[in-house]
Amino acid sequence: LRCVYLCVCLTASGQVEVQAFVGQDVLLPCSFPGVVGDLPPERVNVSWRNHGDREVLAIAGVQNLTQQHSAFRGRVTSFPDLYPQGNFSIVLRDVQPLDGGVYECHMVVDFRQRVQLGVTDPRDQTKEKLKEPVSVSEPSHDLSSW
Secondary structure, X not given: OOEEEEEEEEOOOEEEEEEEEOOOOEEEOOEOOOOOOOOOHHHEEEEEEEOOOXXXXXXXXXXXXXXXXXXXXOOEEEOHHHHHHOEOOEEEXXXXXXXXXXXXXXXXXXXXXXXXXXXOOHHXXXXXXXXXXXXXXXXXXXXXXX
């Protein structure tokens, strides 16, 4: 049996070394626990790449195989039921000698939060108070009480 050395680089947690034999299926781990949380799946994008530019698998809420490199077609599976827990590990089936090398799992989270900031200038409040109508009582012209 020939051995294939696979090195899986995980951008979030360093480097993990995985070893497999030719013809075996191998699990390539990629986990970002606590990152996904309650985000809708379409806001979480994960990209698996090999040799820096060959797309192994793209996940944008669901597996996206449109840009997958031909060397990996039909040989890569993931675990969609584990995406909400931040687990984007994949299984590479039928490992071949050319599969050896560095794999990178990269996550991009499309997270936006809007904050409305209201600003009040204390000088404007003083001016506003000056603009408010002031009620002044008219002096009485009744002189009978004198």
